[in-house]
Amino acid sequence: STPVHSDTSPMTLTRYMIQVAMDNTDLEHMQDMQSLMSSIQLACKKIASLVQRAGITNLTGYEDSGSINVQGEEQKKLDVLSNEVLKNALRYSGKMGVIASEEEDEPVMVDEVYSGNYVAVFDPLDGSSNIDAGIATGTIFGIFVQNTGCLASDWESKIDETELTCLYNTMQPGANLVAAGYCMYSSSVMMVLTTGHGVNGFTLDPQIGEFVLTHPQITIPSRGKIYSFNEANSPQWDPVLRDYVEKLKTGDNRAGVKYSSRYIGSLVADVHRTLLYGGVFGYPGDQKNPNGKLRLLYECAPMSFIVEQAGGIATTGKERVMDVIPDAVHQRMPLIIGSKDDVQELLDMYAGDK
Ligand code: AHM
Numbered sequence: 001s002t003p004v005h006s007d008t009s010p011m012t013l014t015r016y017m018i019q020v021a022m023d024n025t026d027l028e029h030m031q032d033m034q035s036l037m038s039s040i041q042l043a044c045k046k047i048a049s050l051v052q053r054a055g056i057t058n059l060t061g062y063e064d065s066g067s068i069n070v071q072g073e074e075q076k077k078l079d080v081l082s083n084e085v086l087k088n089a090l091r092y093s094g095k096m097g098v099i100a101s102e103e104e105d106e107p108v109m110v111d112e113v114y115s116g117n118y119v120a121v122f123d124p125l126d127g128s129s130n131i132d133a134g135i136a137t138g139t140i141f142g143i144f145v146q147n148t149g150c151l152a153s154d155w156e157s158k159i160d161e162t163e164l165t166c167l168y169n170t171m172q173p174g175a176n177l178v179a180a181g182y183c184m185y186s187s188s189v190m191m192v193l194t195t196g197h198g199v200n201g202f203t204l205d206p207q208i209g210e211f212v213l214t215h216p217q218i219t220i221p222s223r224g225k226i227y228s229f230n231e232a233n234s235p236q237w238d239p240v241l242r243d244y245v246e247k248l249k250t251g252d253n254r255a256g257v258k259y260s261s262r263y264i265g266s267l268v269a270d271v272h273r274t275l276l277y278g279g280v281f282g283y284p285g286d287q288k289n290p291n292g293k294l295r296l297l298y299e300c301a302p303m304s305f306i307v308e309q310a311g312g313i314a315t316t317g318k319e320r321v322m323d324v325i326p327d328a329v330h331q332r333m334p335l336i337i338g339s340k341d342d343v344q345e346l347l348d349m350y351a352g353d354k
């Protein structure tokens with residue numbers, strides 16, 4: 001149904017989640033999603049305000065302690081703070097069992113008092129290298145139901161039992177996600193969300209402090225005119241991908257159209273543009289980094305869930321991203337994502353190359 005934009009009864013994210021719960025009384029996780037999303041949207045509003053005021057409040061730049069995360073990256077002040085904000089919001093939702101974040105070495109078990117049975121995976125402030133220049137950033141999140149099945153049995157010898165259970169619970173393929181979304185901090189603050197029934201976009205109305213449904217049932221155009229890769233890496237790409245991008249540049253592709261190039265270097269913003277305008281975004285593997293740069297659990301999988309729900313394709317180049325069973329929390333995965341026809345053309349080129 002069409003959302004109501006009148007001042008008196010906007011379809012807020014809160015109201016939307018209540019509706020989702022009422023429409024799915026048979027699904028337990030849909031009931032819990034209401035309080036989970038209420039925690040997540042609060043965290044995102046807080047992060048939005050931190051990001052917007054960072055230059056004024058001396059929150060730009062790196063942590064004074066020079067702290068480095070498990071992936072060897074220097075942490076920015078806002079990375080650390082956003083992680084705390086999101087972690088605490090989720091903890092107090094009373095629904096979380098395990099939280100895994102880009103900024104945490106290992107997944108964190110939520111204290112028993114606040115504990116529930118969901119797993120949240122998130123990148124609290126993706127693209128933070130852009131922040132000091134005022135470029136768009138975003139929060140990415142995914143929610144799983146806790147899984148007691150073992151997916152990484154050879155870890156047993158290395159870590160203690162609590163950690164093990166904890167890890168097992170986070171090690172799930174994207175196909176198991178019950179919800180995923182991102183919040184983009186840009187010229188406007190937007191929350192884009194899927195619970196597996198399409199994708200909806202909500203814009204933060206600063207006047208009332210609420211996310212309002214502005215983009216109901218987003219579908220990605222079946223073909224776009226934009227490609228988005230860090231082309232500085234192209235000398236290390238495989239020849240098929242190089243050839244594909246060359247065809248997009250010259251117009252010698254199935255659409256017979258010359259493409260434009262857009263690359264922000266912020267996953268959320270690049271995927272958001274791709275979702276709305278169509279085209280293809282990729283962070284492929286290359287000779288130096290065979291698995292690319294983006295992290296499977298809290299970057300690739302949630303984005304893939306969203307784009308698939310909008311009618312697009314997300315692939316590693318070899319398989320569907322959603323089907324990849326993770327074997328490490330911070331594992332990287334090549335990602336090619338976007339319009340159905342654009343991504344399919346590349347997949348067909350790979351198939352023909354075999
Ligand atoms: P981060 O999680 O350390 O911020 O890195 C992820 C970001 C993505 O937002 C973006 O797509 C990518 O890194 C850009 O990488 P590059 O600078 O190599 O093009």
Ligand code: MG
Pocket residue numbers: 102123125126127299
């Ligand atoms: Mg990131």
